[in-house]
Amino acid sequence: MRCGQIPTEPGKPPVQDTGPVDSVSFADLGLGPAIVEVLTSLGYETPTPIQEQAVPALLEGRDVVGLAQTGTGKTAAFALPILERIDPTRKQTQALVLAPTRELALQVCEAITSYAARIKGVRVLPVYGGQGYGAQLSGLERGAHVVVGTPGRVMDHLDRGSLDLSNLDHLVLDEADEMLAMGFADDVERILADTPEYKQVALFSATMPAQIRRLAKRYLHDPVDIATAAATTSTTTVRQRWIQVAHHAKLDTLTRILEVEAGDGMIVFVRTKQATEDLAERLRSRGFAAAAINGDLVQAQRERTIGALRSGALDLLVATDVAARGLDVERITHVVNYDIPHDPEAYVHRVGRTGRAGRSGEAILFVTPRERRLLAAIEKVSGRPVEEMRVPSVDEVNERRTARFAQAITESMGSPQFHTFRALVEEYARDHAVDMTDVAAGLAVMGADDKEFFLRPDPPKAPRAERPQRDRGERPERAPRPTSSGGGAGPRAANSTGFAPYRIAVGKRHKIGPSAIVGALANEGGLRRADFGRITIGVEHSIVELSTDVPDEVFDALANTRISGKRIDIRPDTGPPRRTNAKPDRKPRQKRR
Numbered sequence: 001m002r003c004g005q006i007p008t009e010p011g012k013p014p015v016q017d018t019g020p021v022d023s024v025s026f027a028d029l030g031l032g033p034a035i036v037e038v039l040t041s042l043g044y045e046t047p048t049p050i051q052e053q054a055v056p057a058l059l060e061g062r063d064v065v066g067l068a069q070t071g072t073g074k075t076a077a078f079a080l081p082i083l084e085r086i087d088p089t090r091k092q093t094q095a096l097v098l099a100p101t102r103e104l105a106l107q108v109c110e111a112i113t114s115y116a117a118r119i120k121g122v123r124v125l126p127v128y129g130g131q132g133y134g135a136q137l138s139g140l141e142r143g144a145h146v147v148v149g150t151p152g153r154v155m156d157h158l159d160r161g162s163l164d165l166s167n168l169d170h171l172v173l174d175e176a177d178e179m180l181a182m183g184f185a186d187d188v189e190r191i192l193a194d195t196p197e198y199k200q201v202a203l204f205s206a207t208m209p210a211q212i213r214r215l216a217k218r219y220l221h222d223p224v225d226i227a228t229a230a231a232t233t234s235t236t237t238v239r240q241r242w243i244q245v246a247h248h249a250k251l252d253t254l255t256r257i258l259e260v261e262a263g264d265g266m267i268v269f270v271r272t273k274q275a276t277e278d279l280a281e282r283l284r285s286r287g288f289a290a291a292a293i294n295g296d297l298v299q300a301q302r303e304r305t306i307g308a309l310r311s312g313a314l315d316l317l318v319a320t321d322v323a324a325r326g327l328d329v330e331r332i333t334h335v336v337n338y339d340i341p342h343d344p345e346a347y348v349h350r351v352g353r354t355g356r357a358g359r360s361g362e363a364i365l366f367v368t369p370r371e372r373r374l375l376a377a378i379e380k381v382s383g384r385p386v387e388e389m390r391v392p393s394v395d396e397v398n399e400r401r402t403a404r405f406a407q408a409i410t411e412s413m414g415s416p417q418f419h420t421f422r423a424l425v426e427e428y429a430r431d432h433a434v435d436m437t438d439v440a441a442g443l444a445v446m447g448a449d450d451k452e453f454f455l456r457p458d459p460p461k462a463p464r465a466e467r468p469q470r471d472r473g474e475r476p477e478r479a480p481r482p483t484s485s486g487g488g489a490g491p492r493a494a495n496s497t498g499f500a501p502y503r504i505a506v507g508k509r510h511k512i513g514p515s516a517i518v519g520a521l522a523n524e525g526g527l528r529r530a531d532f533g534r535i536t537i538g539v540e541h542s543i544v545e546l547s548t549d550v551p552d553e554v555f556d557a558l559a560n561t562r563i564s565g566k567r568i569d570i571r572p573d574t575g576p577p578r579r580t581n582a583k584p585d586r587k588p589r590q591k592r593r
Contacts, residue, residue: 088121091143238355265331
């Protein structure tokens with residue numbers, strides 16, 4: 001079988017990706033005017049190959065299996081047909097999209113919301129772990145036509161009875177292979193079993209292992225198989241670099257890059273709407289012309305902001321992935337991934353905002369130590385290595401400030417008011433017997449707003465304090481704890497080298513299994529499957545073995561994590577309380593008579 005084909009039943013050839021056809025438009029796919037107008041406003045011009053093949057099949061009511069690499073536009077491929085067939089007058093949940101991570105769930109939710117901008121009454125709700133239940137329960141009570149969620153949290157709502165799937169018409173498994181790799185196989189099958197038999201199912205996966213094929217054969221009815229060629233990822237005219245930076249140092253690092261890099265307009269990508277506002281405000285406080293763009297902006301505000309970027313009134317745009325879709329501004333020379341995307345497909349879209357129409361561009365990726373694994377996935381999608389760069393030094397920043405100061409002086413001498421101010425300065429110097437150089441320095445101070453002109457040298461790095469011991473102290477080693485019923489072994493043996501035990505405050509009483517624990521900790525802390533050792537589930541608590549290489553900031557991220565609505569309160573396991581050898585005094589037993 002040639003590359004790019006999906007294995008199908010004998011006698012049933014796969015649909016092949018033949019590439020984009022110039023004459024095909026979104027209207028040609030059978031989409032209604034409202035959705036076509038929204039796509040036009042978002043900058044979408046022609047369908048991608050997977051959209052061209054999947055949209056008509058889904059509009060006909062067929063099930064679909066899509067072998068879709070990142071960067072192929074699969075979100076729109078399943079979202080647009082769903083929105084076309086949603087009935088806003090019905091309060092029930094009519095579509096469910098399952099995604100492996102909360103980041104992808106939020107991204108898909110934002111995309112569907114933007115596509116539904118001109119369909120009155122459609123409600124889209126994200127449900128995922130790590131967020132309180134209040135907003136989710138309220139949204140489900142009001143009636144969510146489309147629910148986008150992670151398997152663990154969807155299962156929680158099914159157990160609570162807060163999510164009713166009895167009227168479900170559409171089910172999407174997005175990145176199915178990733179969901180199964182994260183240990184959600186049982187949850188996915190349970191959710192599928194709780195949905196009506198006759199519903200439309202769309203399954204999208206970057207790979208097609210045997211487990212995915214079995215899942216498709218069991219739950220899909222006569223599906224259309226679609227194969228797309230691997231996405232042509234980032235343009236060759238874009239130089240791609242990455243820089244390792246601690247989370248707390250991101251803003252200072254970005255500031256130095258802004259001062260040192262020679263460029264014009266820039267888009268800075270973050271993950272959430274709130275982050276766009278926060279970062280834009282902090283950049284403005286440091287003297288940069290920055291604005292936020294996110295899904296909350298109405299179209300008129302969006303157009304004004306983009307117009308300011310085009311005209312040069314604005315240099316920095318802080319954006320979410322969805323808000324920047326379709327954005328094409330010639331001034332954009334740099335794209336900064338302030339928050340690394342968990343979905344490499346999002347990286348492709350981000351980098352594509354620069355280096356367009358043959359122009360050169362720069363893409364810079366911030367990577368925290370725990371996110372190095374995501375860098376490998378991005379390099380794989382890019383098809384070429386991303387080169388490492390270093391944080392600009394204090395000397396480089398100060399050298400650039402000096403050069404800009406000199407340039408500003410030169411430019412000001414060409415001002416029509418130059419001779420007027422020169423006369424005033426000469427008069428001041430004569431009247432006060434002050435050297436002209438001192439007057440010039442005083443004028444420079446006037447324009448500095450009391451801010452230090454030169455960046456101070458970096459303080460010497462203090463030796464890193466040793467992390468508190470996470471083992472069980474000086475007690476003798478005990479035999480491995482047996483896995484209780486309902487527990488499960490991770491990919492390593494208990495008490496294996498390189499792992500330390502942690503106690504979390506959820507157990508059998510909270511109706512959780514190993515997959516729920518792995519999913520929640522992986523989503524919130526960015527952990528990999530290999531970071532987990534043995535998992536032992538007790539009645540009120542569970543013991544999870546985690547790699548000793550897990551950095552401290554991961555545990556900070558896990559501090560408020562919840563599973564089944566219960567805060568896990570993760571902490572090193574110190575074992576059961578010790579029993580002392582001393583026995584309490586007891587009264588002598590009296591003899592019976």
